[in-house]
Amino acid sequence: MDWPLLQLALLFGRLSLIGFGGNDAILAEMQRQTVEAGWMTSVRFTEAYALSRVAPGPGGLLPIMVGYQAAGLAGAVVAILSYLGPTIALAGACARYLRESRDQRWPKAIRVAVTPISVGLLVAAIYVLATLVIRDTAGAAIAVGTVLVMLTGRVPVAAVPLAAAAVGVLFL
Amino acid sequence: MTETVEAPVGGGACEAAPIRESDGAGLSEQSEGAQETERPCAPAHSVLWTLFLCGLVPTGGKPVVLMIPEMVERRRWLTSQQFSEAIAFGYALPGPVLISTVVYLASLLPTRLPMLLCLTVFLLPGAVMLLGMAAFFLDSGRPWWVDGAVRGLGPAAVGMLVSSTWSVFPTALSARLGLATAALAFSGVALFKLELHFVLVPLALLSLFLNRPKEVLA
Numbered sequence: 001m002d003w004p005l006l007q008l009a010l011l012f013g014r015l016s017l018i019g020f021g022g023n024d025a026i027l028a029e030m031q032r033q034t035v036e037a038g039w040m041t042s043v044r045f046t047e048a049y050a051l052s053r054v055a056p057g058p059g060g061l062l063p064i065m066v067g068y069q070a071a072g073l074a075g076a077v078v079a080i081l082s083y084l085g086p087t088i089a090l091a092g093a094c095a096r097y098l099r100e101s102r103d104q105r106w107p108k109a110i111r112v113a114v115t116p117i118s119v120g121l122l123v124a125a126i127y128v129l130a131t132l133v134i135r136d137t138a139g140a141a142i143a144v145g146t147v148l149v150m151l152t153g154r155v156p157v158a159a160v161p162l163a164a165a166a167v168g169v170l171f172l
Numbered sequence: 173m174t175e176t177v178e179a180p181v182g183g184g185a186c187e188a189a190p191i192r193e194s195d196g197a198g199l200s201e202q203s204e205g206a207q208e209t210e211r212p213c214a215p216a217h218s219v220l221w222t223l224f225l226c227g228l229v230p231t232g233g234k235p236v237v238l239m240i241p242e243m244v245e246r247r248r249w250l251t252s253q254q255f256s257e258a259i260a261f262g263y264a265l266p267g268p269v270l271i272s273t274v275v276y277l278a279s280l281l282p283t284r285l286p287m288l289l290c291l292t293v294f295l296l297p298g299a300v301m302l303l304g305m306a307a308f309f310l311d312s313g314r315p316w317w318v319d320g321a322v323r324g325l326g327p328a329a330v331g332m333l334v335s336s337t338w339s340v341f342p343t344a345l346s347a348r349l350g351l352a353t354a355a356l357a358f359s360g361v362a363l364f365k366l367e368l369h370f371v372l373v374p375l376a377l378l379s380l381f382l383n384r385p386k387e388v389l390a
Contacts, residue, residue, distance in 0.1 A: 016266065016268075017266050017267070018266060018368055018369050018372050018373075019267055020376060021269070022262075022263070022269035024333060027333075028362060029368040032365070043326070044310060046326045047309070047310070047322040047325060048306070048310060049329050050322065050325030050328060050329035051305045051306075051309055051310075051322075052302060053329060054230060054325075055230065055298050055301040055302045056228050056229055057227045057228075057235060057295060057302075058227075058235060058274075058295070058298065059234070059268070059270070060271055061298050061302050062302075064299060064302045064303055065302060065305070068303065068306035068307070068310070069306065069310055073303070076303055076306065080299065083268070084267070084268070084295075086266075086267060087265065087268060087272055088271060088275055090266070090267070090272075091262075091265055091267075091272040091275035091276060092275055092279075092287060094261070094265060095261070095275055095276045095279040096279065098276075099279055099280075105385040106264070106385065107257075107260050107264040108264075108385075109380070109384055110263075111263040111264050112346065112383045113347060113376065113379040113382070113383040114376060114380075115263070115340055115343045115344045115347060115350070116349075116351070116353035116354040116357070117372065117375050117376060118340065118344070119337060119340060119344040119350075119354040119357075120353065120354035120357025121361060121368075122333060122340075123337060123358045123362070124357070124358045124361040124362035125333055126334055126337065127358070128362060129329060129333065130330045133326030133327055133329070133330060134327050139323075139327040140327070142327035142331065143328070143330045143331040144331065145331070146327070146328045146331025146332060146334075147331045147334045147338075150331065150332060150335035151335060157230075157234060157237070160328060160331075160332065161325055161328045161329070161332070163328075164324040164325055164328030164331075165322070165324045165325050166324070167324045168321050168322065168323040168324020168325065169321050169324065170320070172320050172323040
């Protein structure tokens with residue numbers, strides 16, 4: 001099938017509906033599908049993910065970059081609308097129901113239930129991305145340094161990737 | 173965030189998001205006969221401006237760190253309990269957590285603004301910025317220094333993922349068979365390279381059954 005806009009709509013619509021635990025939890029699947037479709041190399045996908053963390057706003061806007069690489073501006077628009085559309089519709093309907101019922105038992109139960117799956121998927125994403133981009137001591141040092149800085153919580157989150165980019169320009 | 177603090181001003185009570193006296197009492201607690209008090213609408217321009225700023229400032233993909241001080245502590249449009257509920261709501265639904273969270277928050281905000289307008293204003297700065305980045309950084313004819321920058325960004329992205337995982341790990345352990353479920357999800361996707369839905373659907377059903385609310389359990 002060589003209709004990138006349709007492919008983008010189907011891929012991101014599906015990821016939106018099965019992506020419990022947020023954007024990062026489906027990162028490994030998004031990377032696999034994106035590379036298989038020939039829109040990006042694995043390394044380029046990882047770069048796009050890192051750039052999406054530098055940009056303002058929520059992290060769930062990564063499909064814009066994938067869509068742009070696949071089919072230009074139209075691809076970016078189709079990808080993000082396909083990704084956010086089902087979530088917005090579902091969340092709007094559920095928010096209305098919850099506001100009326102005030103029943104918080106099931107949202108709490110679902111959160112507890114899906115978190116272990118999210119963690120498993122996050123570790124999968126770490127495994128996949130790490131094997132792609134950490135190939136030498138310098139890369140490992142940047143990754144470990146990022147973890148340590150993030151866990152202290154004393155540095156603005158957006159400053160971390162910017163600092164890593166500066167290290168890359170100067171030393172890599 | 174230089175705008176002066178504005179208390180919600182007149183213009184009539186909002187139909188959406190009445191404050192209940194039970195708010196702040198815990199997720200599952202809801203006192204019988206909780207009384208609702210009406211609150212006036214927040215000015216539309218203040219709501220939109222706040223959402224725009226929260227979407228404009230880079231936060232590493234986590235604008236919640238701006239939304240809580242601005243909406244809960246400074247402007248008092250929401251209680252911290254309502255914000256916690258919104259985040260739990262975001263995690264309970266498929267798709268980007270923050271989008272679901274903002275949809276829920278928009279339904280609680282003391283304003284009559286349409287949810288889609290709130291969401292658009294919130295997302296627009298990041299979307300435009302990412303589009304520019306995609307055109308500049310990902311094209312093959314990029315300048316030399318961009319290659320160095322993205323070589324540094326790749327490992328940093330891995331580090332940020334590790335940090336995100338670390339923060340939710342305790343919650344995963346609190347679920348029944350949480351560690352085993354996480355290990356199965358990891359193995360299915362990373363080692364056996366199964367399609368995500370083949371991993372997710374059976375594990376989600378199993379985990380939901382194991383962690384269903386106590387009332388259903390009884």
